Amino acid sequence: MLTGLVSLLPMRAATPSRAAEPLRFGLTPVFLTSDIELLAKFKNYLSRQTGREVQLVQRRTYEEITSLLLSGQLTAAWICGYPLVQYQEQLALVAVPLWNNQPLYSSYLIVPQGREASSIGDLRGDLHAFSDPNSNSGYLVTTALLAEKGLRPEEFFRETIFTYGHRNVVRAVASGLAQSGSVDGYVWEVMASIEPDLTTRTKVMLKSELLGFPPVACLASQAGSPDVMAIRSALLAMREDPDGQSVLSMLRLDGFAEEPPGLYAPIAAKMRLVRSLTQ
Amino acid sequence: MKTRLTALQETSRSFAVRVPAAVALLMVAISIIVTSRALSRLEDNQQRYLEQLSSAYLDGLSASLIPSVVREDVWEVFDTLDRSRERYKGLNVRWVTVTNDDDRTIASSAPDMFPPLEQMSSDAVAKFQPGGDVVIDEATSEARMMRPLVYQDQGIGRIYAVADVSGLMAERNQVLWELIVTNGLLTLLFMALGAIVMRWMLRPLGTLSQHLARSRQGSMMPIADEIVARQSSEFHELFSHYNAMAVAVNERELLASELAEEEKLASVGRLASGMAHEINNPLGGMFNALDTLKRYGSRDDVRATSIRLLEQGLAGIRDLVRSTLATYRADQRPRDLTPTDLDDLRLLIKPEARQRHLRLSWQIELAGAVHVPAVPVRDAILNLLLNACHSCREGGTVGFRAGVSEARFFAEVSDTGEGLPPHIAEYLERKGAGSAPIDRRSGLGLWIVKRHCDELGAELRVLEAGTGGTRLRLEIPLRSDVEHAA
Numbered sequence: 092m093l094t095g096l097v098s099l100l101p102m103r104a105a106t107p108s109r110a111a112e113p114l115r116f117g118l119t120p121v122f123l124t125s126d127i128e129l130l131a132k133f134k135n136y137l138s139r140q141t142g143r144e145v146q147l148v149q150r151r152t153y154e155e156i157t158s159l160l161l162s163g164q165l166t167a168a169w170i171c172g173y174p175l176v177q178y179q180e181q182l183a184l185v186a187v188p189l190w191n192n193q194p195l196y197s198s199y200l201i202v203p204q205g206r207e208a209s210s211i212g213d214l215r216g217d218l219h220a221f222s223d224p225n226s227n228s229g230y231l232v233t234t235a236l237l238a239e240k241g242l243r244p245e246e247f248f249r250e251t252i253f254t255y256g257h258r259n260v261v262r263a264v265a266s267g268l269a270q271s272g273s274v275d276g277y278v279w280e281v282m283a284s285i286e287p288d289l290t291t292r293t294k295v296m297l298k299s300e301l302l303g304f305p306p307v308a309c310l311a312s313q314a315g316s317p318d319v320m321a322i323r324s325a326l327l328a329m330r331e332d333p334d335g336q337s338v339l340s341m342l343r344l345d346g347f348a349e350e351p352p353g354l355y356a357p358i359a360a361k362m363r364l365v366r367s368l369t370q
Numbered sequence: 371m372k373t374r375l376t377a378l379q380e381t382s383r384s385f386a387v388r389v390p391a392a393v394a395l396l397m398v399a400i401s402i403i404v405t406s407r408a409l410s411r412l413e414d415n416q417q418r419y420l421e422q423l424s425s426a427y428l429d430g431l432s433a434s435l436i437p438s439v440v441r442e443d444v445w446e447v448f449d450t451l452d453r454s455r456e457r458y459k460g461l462n463v464r465w466v467t468v469t470n471d472d473d474r475t476i477a478s479s480a481p482d483m484f485p486p487l488e489q490m491s492s493d494a495v496a497k498f499q500p501g502g503d504v505v506i507d508e509a510t511s512e513a514r515m516m517r518p519l520v521y522q523d524q525g526i527g528r529i530y531a532v533a534d535v536s537g538l539m540a541e542r543n544q545v546l547w548e549l550i551v552t553n554g555l556l557t558l559l560f561m562a563l564g565a566i567v568m569r570w571m572l573r574p575l576g577t578l579s580q581h582l583a584r585s586r587q588g589s590m591m592p593i594a595d596e597i598v599a600r601q602s603s604e605f606h607e608l609f610s611h612y613n614a615m616a617v618a619v620n621e622r623e624l625l626a627s628e629l630a631e632e633e634k635l636a637s638v639g640r641l642a643s644g645m646a647h648e649i650n651n652p653l654g655g656m657f658n659a660l661d662t663l664k665r666y667g668s669r670d671d672v673r674a675t676s677i678r679l680l681e682q683g684l685a686g687i688r689d690l691v692r693s694t695l696a697t698y699r700a701d702q703r704p705r706d707l708t709p710t711d712l713d714d715l716r717l718l719i720k721p722e723a724r725q726r727h728l729r730l731s732w733q734i735e736l737a738g739a740v741h742v743p744a745v746p747v748r749d750a751i752l753n754l755l756l757n758a759c760h761s762c763r764e765g766g767t768v769g770f771r772a773g774v775s776e777a778r779f780f781a782e783v784s785d786t787g788e789g790l791p792p793h794i795a796e797y798l799e800r801k802g803a804g805s806a807p808i809d810r811r812s813g814l815g816l817w818i819v820k821r822h823c824d825e826l827g828a829e830l831r832v833l834e835a836g837t838g839g840t841r842l843r844l845e846i847p848l849r850s851d852v853e854h855a856a
Contacts, residue, residue: 218486220445250487254445267481268448 113144114318117156117168119223119305129341136334140325143318151255153225160310166318167309173227175308176359179352183311185319186326186347187354188304190277194350195301197276198228201264201293208271208296211236219248220263220272223255227358232299233273235361238368258282265292277304281343303354307347323349385572390564397560401553405546412545416538420513421504424533427458428517431529435468439519439527442470444486448477455479464512466531468519476527490530498530511536574605578612589623590616630818637756645690647721652683659683693717706739707779711748712772718752719768722759728768731784735773741849742779743826750822753815754783754842761787761840769841777848782833784841795832798842819844 116137118130130147137145148165150156157174159165160182167185175182187194202208211233221244222229237247244251252269254260257278263269276298283290307326309319329335330346339346431454438446447468455463467478469490478484484494498516499505505514513535519527577597584591592613601609659676666672693714712734723730751772758768762785769784790798794816797803803820823830826846834841 218444250444252443252445254449259445259449262452263445263448266448266452268444268477268486 113146114141114166114322115146115148115164116322117148117150117160117165117170119150119153119156119168119170126341129338132334132338132341136329136332136338137322137325139334140328140332141321143321153223157225160308163310163313165309166313167307167322169305169307171223171225171227171305172303172355172358173231173362174225175306176355176362177225179355179359181311182308183314184350184352185307185309185314185323187306187350188342189345189348190304190343192345193301194304194348194354196228196304197301198232198299199274199276199279199295200233200271200297201261201274201279202271202296203264203267204292204294206270206294211297214271214296215247216249217270218250218252218268219244220260220269221251221253222257222260222274223253226257226275227302227305227361228275228299229257229260229273231358231361231365232302234365236299238364241368243368261289261293265289271296275305277343284343300357302357303350306350306355386565386568389568390561393564394557394561397553397557401549401557405549405553408549409542409546412542416535416542417504417506420506420533420535420538423458423461424504424513424515424531427454427461427463428515428529428531430454430457431466431531432517432519435529436519436521436526439468439470439476440521442476444477448479448481448486451477451479462534462537464532464534466529468527468529470527471525473528495530506535508539511539574601574609578609581612581616585616589620592616626817633815633818645694645721647725649687649690652686656680656683690717704743704745707742707744707747708739709734709736711744712736712751712770712781715748715752715755715770719755719759722756723768726759726762726766727764728759728762728766731767731769733769733771735771740774740779742846743849746822746826747779747781747846750819750826750828750844751781751783753819754781754844757815757819758783758785758787758840761785763787774848779846779848781844782841783844784834784839786839789837790832790835790840792835795835798830798832 114137134145134147148156148159148168150159153171153174156165156168157170157178160168160170161178170182175184190196200211200214202214208214219233221233224230234244237244252263254263254272257275260269260272260274261279261282264272272293276295279290279293279295307322309322313319326347327349329339431450434450434454435447438450451466451468454466463479465478465480465483467480467484467490468476470476473490473495475484475486475488475490477486484490497505497507498514500516502516502518506512507514511534513533515531515533517529517531518525519529577593581591581593593609598606598609598613656679659679662672663676667676716730716732719730722728751770755768755770762768766786767784768786770782772779772781774780798816798820802824819830822828823844828844828846831843831845832840833843
């Protein structure tokens with residue numbers, strides 16, 4: 092062990108500048124990114140676990156975060172299953188969150204409370220709120236549902252808007268701005284417990300099948316790097332650590348796990364279906 | 371005197387009412403002016419406050435909205451409007467809608483009323499001032515404001531906002547009511563103060579009024595010096611004048627009664643001399659008769675003639691003495707006037723008439739006694755008749771007529787003198803003139819007449835007063851039976 096430590100020392104000494112660089116962790120605009128306390132706790136946990144300074148990087152859209160990740164400016168990022176399958180050659184899984192002890196979630200089609208609608212066909216001519224054009228649950232699932240019927244959103248709906256946040260989709264539908272919306276099922280359920288005033292003004296019309304939960308990913312080329320390994324270890328150890336548990340509890344998650352890339356095959360299939368219609 | 375006193379009391383009372391009423395009116399007028407001024411100021415302030423707040427609101431919104439409006443980004447516009455609601459809570463925005471330059475809604479805080487991407491109705495747009503001024507609609511308690519969105523000198527859209535101003539309206543109402551209540555209470559307070567102050571200020575008038583009232587029962591009573599000394603300069607002066615007047619009136623009254631006494635004595639003297647003359651005339655005849663009797667008493671015819679002459683003379687003297695006794699009897703109990711009383715008057719003025727060679731025209735239309743007190747009425751008529759005799763030139767005529775008409779006894783005395791001077795005619799007809807003679811040296815007889823008139827409630831009228839002669843009419847209401855019995 093001593094030998095091991097000694098052998099490590101020159102290596103660390105040889106890359107002092109890299110060790111001094113902070114770990115940059117990207118976050119997509121999932122609903123909780125606005126919670127300053129959660130972000131601070133998450134950052135502190137990662138810093139303590141990795142022994143490194145950690146920077147949390149937030150952007151407005153999935154695309155921006157994905158671009159930063161692809162261009163090597165981020166060590167890892169919590170993205171969505173859709174960008175992961177879009178760039179499956181360049182990206183690799185770091186860890187997958189567990190919700191209800193499963194690495195799975197659904198996409199919800201929501202409408203205002205009191206609206207009589209039971210199938211997607213009833214939503215024709217709506218002003219429909221999507222979350223983000225690179226979101227699986229907030230865009231791809233609904234688009235694929237329409238694609239199955241040979242339809243494209245822009246022709247099925249009167250108008251579509253992107254709110255760039257799942258919480259915003261709920262706000263848009265609850266306020267009556269949009270007549271329907273596509274939202275992350277996990278986000279809607281968590282909001283139902285912490286912001287019931289907002290969610291009770293909406294109702295879930297349709298739940299999709301279970302799909303791979305938005306994962307933490309890195310550049311495939313960096314998958315084995317110490318930085319990525321450090322982040323993966325920290326994430327996987329979260330459920331065992333009191334601070335980690337506190338963060339997980341705020342996120343209403345059970346932990347992080349290593350999952351095979353095949354978890355996202357159904358999302359990839361939806362992507363292909365949609366692409367087949369548009370190309 | 372009584373009328374003047376009542377008028378004084380009424381004036382004092384009406385001041386105590388009129389001044390607080392005037393104060394109240396003034397206060398109401400002031401209240402209306404103050405209230406309208408205060409409300410108009412409040413309205414201006416509220417308008418300014420609203421304009422500043424709405425301007426800040428619209429400025430803030432415009433800055434955040436312009437990039438999203440350029441892209442016509444429904445969500446971003448909605449998100450901005452939704453977040454601004456919390457920031458501009460003070461403005462109490464009911465709804466705000468953002469349109470593009472063609473008034474097509476991009477997003478509204480009330481999507482149900484203004485769905486995104488639909489044309490805003492021209493009715494809704496027409497409610498806003500194109501100039502961007504804040505319009506307050508009191509009926510709906512809302513303020514409407516519009517702001518054009520300009521980007522690179524190009525109009526790209528508009529913000530239409532409606533704020534709830536029911537709070538401001540309620541404040542205005544509250545201020546109005548507070549002003550009404552406060553001013554109402556102040557008015558009542560000032561009215562009460564006005565009444566108290568006026569009562570206090572007019573208290574000296576009460577004192578004056580009491581003294582005047584007491585004066586009715588006798589001579590005028592001066593106000594005590596210590597009361598006069600306590601008064602303010604105005605009332606001090608008034609009281610001093612009153613006291614001076616009281617002294618003067620009392621002196622005049624005393625003098626007048628002395629003069630009356632003198633006149634009475636003079637008339638007694640005149641009466642006595644008249645009587646002496648009246649007795650003297652038959653006395654001559656009677657002595658002649660006696661002388662004839664002495665000389666030719668043995669002759670039956672001469673004796674009978676002489677005795678008849680003596681009887682006639684003595685009867686004349688007896689009648690004169692009887693009427694004098696009737697007039698000046700000491701035990702003058704009230705009794706009704708009889709035609710005999712009036713006939714006696716003829717005897718009493720006869721010497722005066724004879725002396726001046728006057729003709730007497732006598733007409734008494736009384737069937738019996740009338741319910742008027744005999745003594746003062748006779749005295750008054752006697753004075754009028756004597757006055758008429760004095761006014762007549764030698765050889766003139768003094769007329770007398772008496773009767774009852776419409777429950778009133780009347781007596782008319784006329785002469786063929788040179789008429790009455792106007793001031794004496796006025797004196798005779800003026801009610802209450804009997805309190806003092808016309809002047810110190812003349813008209814005492816008339817003064818006695820006036821005093822009797824006042825006591826009897828009689829009315830003296832001058833029917834003729836020209837150079838052809840004077841005719842006066844005295845009218846006395848007949849006493850009621852009860853009064854008569856008493």
